[in-house]
Amino acid sequence: MKTHLQNLIAQALQPLQREGLLPSAERPVIPLERTRDRTHGDFASTIALALAKTARRKPRELAERIVAALPVSDQVVKVEIAGPGFINFFLTPAAYQAVVGEILERRERFGRSGLGSGQRVQVEFVSANPTGPLHVGHGRGAAFGATVANLLEAIGYQVHREYYVNDAGRQMNILAASLWLRYLEHCGEKFRFPSNGYRGEYVRDIAVQLYIEHGGAYVVSARQIFRDLPQDEIRDGNGDVVTPGDKEAHIDALVERARVLLGEPRYRYLFELGLNTILDDIRDDLQQFGVVYDEWYSERALAESGAVNKTLNRLRDAGYVYEQDGAQWFRSSAFGDEKDRVVERENGQMTYFASDIAYHLEKFERGFDWVIDIWGADHHGYVPRVKAALQALGENPDRLDVLLVQFAILYRHGERAPMSTRSGEFVTLRELRQEVGNDAARFFYVMRKSEQHLDFDLDLAKSQSKDNPVYYIQYAHARVSSVLKQLREKGLPRDEARGQAHLALLSEPHEEALLVALSRYPEIVEIAALDHEPHQLAHYLRELANAFHTYYNEHRVLVDDDALRDARLNLSLATRQVISNGLALLGVSAPEVM
């Protein structure tokens, strides 16, 4: 519809271009938008306002010329010029009613398009370190990323969903050491747990499991382990330093001690046990949340393939790596970053950044036309250095889009629910899902713009009333199903073709409003996908549900008149279809009964 009108305007511009009033060289994009007020028609174009300057004519005058040159269309009933030079289009009822047929014919494919023309786009999201269960912050990234991926797929991109598994870094070693220490505690050893260790209860659970399966096979005396280690930094309950020390050096030395005392095979086993147990849990959690990946990409595999070294050598050969204070630095400041960054520490360990460079280069080498990373907003400072590295490697950094997701803050009974990662008392995604359900969680997470802080109202998410937008939308869907059930129970006939033949009967204002809402769906999907803004779809679905509830409240569907009843049934079923399609993109179920 929109492109149809744009074509009409484009045709109208041609004679003006021929007579030199407008430059004919380039074809301007035709601005056309939905009106906010129906007294201004259905669509409005500001083309006359935009071209007035170059044409050196008054906008209204130009608008008149354009309107005079518009070809006739059987879908347009009236064209008006208004205000400073808006061109308002009024569509015929038939033009709107046609959307019902389109929806009933295309079904779950309605709203999909080929706009992306099969271009390959990679969406990497969540990618939380497998050092503990996912918490509610990760949940937002999961819901957001999954929906962005769904949206892009819907408009014709070939989407590759990927989770980058940080299974090689220092944090994994710290997890292994933490696991070992909890195991030793379980075996009766006494010592102070390192301040930088993982304190979560889940570590204890794995440790207990280890003991059940292997008894005392991993026991080493605490005295032997902690002998001559760098002093840990010790704080009291208030967070004040009691004993100063270097907690990083302490934990690194502890890891090293574990390797030596246990020997590589036993250390390896601990490492794998921690990693696999937690990663399995994350996989399971996400899968239950309706988030599925095409690939779980291992950082360790990347490192073992030599890709990290190879990439650093390329940077070095290009002259962008130098040594200072015993460490290797990447000259990211040459590409707009605030300062240079360490890629290899003084102790010879690669930084995460080094792996990330290799990983992103590898993404590009895999041939994706477009790469999207979804990160927590606290990582925003990281964006310039990754782009700098890509540029230094001769890649176009614009092929990478980094989308930042702000934190979600949980509220219960109007109070902020506490979340502390350090103490291990955080609310996990799994707990959230169990409390409010997957549907509410998926919807609430994407209800707000991603760069906006999200206040997640747990009580609202659980409530079964119109206050809860999820139930409100699902209820509209269920209502239509309920009407169909009524139809069968009353033994009334239904004839879809007869309904299609009498769509003209859908002339009530509420019906027109519903038809308009339905016709907007493909536009919403497109804009939500291209702008990576799932909240637009969420808001739209609420509006659509509202249009239906309003209509439903005012008019009966199951009337005696066969033609009218069938037309209204078609309209209702089309509404149900669009709600179902939209909810599917959001990963929310569309129940027949509630």
Place this chain on the structure above:
RNA sequence: GCGCCCGUAGCUCAGUUGGAUAGAGUGUUGGCCUCCGAAGCCAAAGGUCGUGGGUUCGAGUCCCGCCGGGCGCGCCA
């Protein structure tokens, strides 16, 4: 201190490449079920769009200053 994000109704938030009279939900007040699901609908009230300038036919939207909030500024991830 520097960088990024945010500031719109009491509260939570939309606001389509800059467009016409700034919109929803919630809360408050008052209505609507002999009728397909009231898990719903309707109405009223509620605003110097943080603030001061600038750009132009036109600014919530773009630019600059200031105020307020969040995040980031490590050989941590």
